[in-house]
Amino acid sequence: MPLLVLYNPVSGSSASKSFVESHVLPRIEQSGKVIDRVAATEYPGHAGDILVNFLQETSGDVVVVLASGDGTLNECITTLSSAQLTGPRAGSPPKIIFVLIPSGTANALYSTLFPPNGTPDDAYRLQSLDSFLAGSKTRPLTLAITLLSSPPSARKQPQVRISAVVVSTSLHASILKDSEALRKEMPGIERFKVAAERNSKTWYNSSVKLIPTPGAEAVQVYDPATKSFVDHPDSDEDDPIVDMYGPFAYFLATCNVDRLEPAFMISPLASRIPPTEAACDLVIVRPFQSPTVSTDTLETRDAFVPVLWSVLGAAYRNGSHVDLRYNANGEATSEGQGPPVVEYIRCGGWEWIPDDDDEKAHYLCNDGAISKIETEGRAVCSAATPQDKAGFLVHV
Numbered sequence: 047m048p049l050l051v052l053y054n055p056v057s058g059s060s061a062s063k064s065f066v067e068s069h070v071l072p073r074i075e076q077s078g079k080v081i082d083r084v085a086a087t088e089y090p091g092h093a094g095d096i097l098v099n100f101l102q103e104t105s106g107d108v109v110v111v112l113a114s115g116d117g118t119l120n121e122c123i124t125t126l127s128s129a130q131l132t133g134p135r136a137g138s139p140p141k142i143i144f145v146l147i148p149s150g151t152a153n154a155l156y157s158t159l160f161p162p163n164g165t166p167d168d169a170y171r172l173q174s175l176d177s178f179l180a181g182s183k184t185r186p187l188t189l190a191i192t193l194l195s196s197p198p199s200a201r202k203q204p205q206v207r208i209s210a211v212v213v214s215t216s217l218h219a220s221i222l223k224d225s226e227a228l229r230k231e232m233p234g235i236e237r238f239k240v241a242a243e244r245n246s247k248t249w250y251n252s253s254v255k256l257i258p259t260p261g262a263e264a265v266q267v268y269d270p271a272t273k274s275f276v277d278h279p280d281s282d283e284d285d286p287i288v289d290m291y292g293p294f295a296y297f298l299a300t301c302n303v304d305r306l307e308p309a310f311m312i313s314p315l316a317s318r319i320p321p322t323e324a325a326c327d328l329v330i331v332r333p334f335q336s337p338t339v340s341t342d343t344l345e346t347r348d349a350f351v352p353v354l355w356s357v358l359g360a361a362y363r364n365g366s367h368v369d370l371r372y373n374a375n376g377e378a379t380s381e382g383q384g385p386p387v388v389e390y391i392r393c394g395g396w397e398w399i400p401d402d403d404d405e406k407a408h409y410l411c412n413d414g415a416i417s418k419i420e421t422e423g424r425a426v427c428s429a430a431t432p433q434d435k436a437g438f439l440v441h442v
C-alpha cells in the first residue's frame with residue numbers, strides 16, 4: 047500500500063519534524079515497509095494538496111502517517127471530500143488509512159482513541175504507528191457534514207464544512223474564535239481558558255431542530271437517573287423532529303471523540319455508551335432550563351456564570367457534567383432529582399437557525415476553523431456513515 051509520511055512543522059509545540067525524524071521514520075524503516083514520500087506542510091491548506099498529489103501518483107488504498115493536530119487531519123479530509131481526482135482515480139476515491147502521531151495542541155481524536163494515563167511519553171505517541179506496523183485494527187471515521195445555507199432569496203449553493211471531531215456554536219465557537227488570536231503568546235491549551243473567561247456571560251439566541259439517526263425512531267436524550275439514553279419526550283415515530291429554543295449558553299456536537307483535549311471529556315457517552323451508527327453527540331446548556339432563570343438580563347447572565355463553570359469544570363473531571371442537576375437555588379449539583387443542567391442528545395443531524403439580530407450566534411466552529419453563518423441563514427449538520435470502499439480510517 048502506498049505510504050505517505052506527512053507532518054505539520056508548526057502544529058502544537060512545533061516538535062513534529064524532530065519527532066518524525068528521530069522516532070517515526072526509523073521505526074517504519076526497521077519494519078521493512080517502504081516509505082513512498084515524506085512531506086512537510088508549508089502553509090495552511092497544504093496538507094490536502096500534498097495528499098491529492100500523492101493520490102494522483104499512486105493506486106489503491108493509501109496509508110498516511112500524519113504528525114499533526116486535529117486541524118491538519120481536518121484539512122486532509124476536507125480537501126479529499128471535494129477533490130476532483132483524475133485519471134484512474136476519477137470517480138473512485140480510495141480508502142485513506144491514517145496513522146496518527148499526536149503533535150497538535152489538543153489532539154482530540156488521538157487522546158480519545160488512546161486515553162492518556164499520566165504525562166504522555168514517546169511510547170504513548172507511537173501507539174497508532176505500532177498498530178499499523180503490527181497490522182492491527184482500524185476504525186472508520188464518522189464525518190459531520192455541515193451545510194451553511196444563505197437565505198432562500200440569495201439563491202446561492204450552501205457552503206460545505208466537514209468535521210471529524212467537533213461542530214459547535216455558542217461558547218465553544220467563541221472560545222475557538224478568540225483563542226486563535228492568542229496562539230502566539232500562549233501556544234498551549236491555557237489560551238482556551240482565557241478565551242472562555244472572556245465569553246462566559248454571552249448567551250446565544252437561536253432555534254434548533256434535532257433529527258434522529260436513521261436507525262432510531264426518535265431523538266435520544268441521556269437520562270441521568272438511569273444513566274442511559276431514552277427517547278426524547280418531544281420525539282416519536284410519528285413526529286420525530288425536536289424543536290428547541292434558546293437562549294443557549296453552550297451548543298456543541300462531536301463525532302468520533304469523547305474529549306476535545308486529553309482531560310476535557312465533553313462528550314463522555316461517546317465512549318461509555320458508543321453509538322451503533324453514524325451519530326452526533328450534542329452537549330447543550332440552556333439557561334432557561336434552570337428553575338431560577340426565566341429572563342435574559344445582565345443580572346441573570348452574571349448569576350449563570352457559576353453554572354457554566356460547574357459544567358466545564360465537571361467535564362475536566364471525567365465527564366461528570368452529564369449527571370449534574372439543578373437544585374432549588376439554581377446551583378449545579380451532583381445530587382438530587384432536579385432538572386439536568388446539560389441536555390446530552392444523540393441524533394443523526396441538527397439545524398441551528400440563529401436569530402438575525404444576534405451576531406455572536408452566527409459563528410460556527412468545525413474542528414477549530416471558524417465560519418460565519420449569513421444573516422437569515424442557517425447551519426444544517428448531519429452525521430455520515432462511511433462507505434465500504436472509500437472513506438477514512440484510523441489505526442487504533
Ligand SMILES: Nc1ncnc2c1ncn2[C@@H]1O[C@H](COP(=O)(O)OP(=O)(O)OP(=O)(O)O)[C@@H](O)[C@H]1O
Pocket residue numbers: 054055056057058059087088089090091092114115116117118119121149150151152153154414
Ligand atoms: N507550514 C505552515 N505554516 C503555517 N501554518 C500551517 C503550516 N502547515 C499547516 N499550517 C496550519 O496549522 C494549523 C494548525 O495545525 P493543527 O491543527 O495540526 O495543530 P494544532 O492547532 O496545534 O492542534 P489541534 O488542532 O490538535 O489543537 C492548521 O490549521 C494548518 O492550516
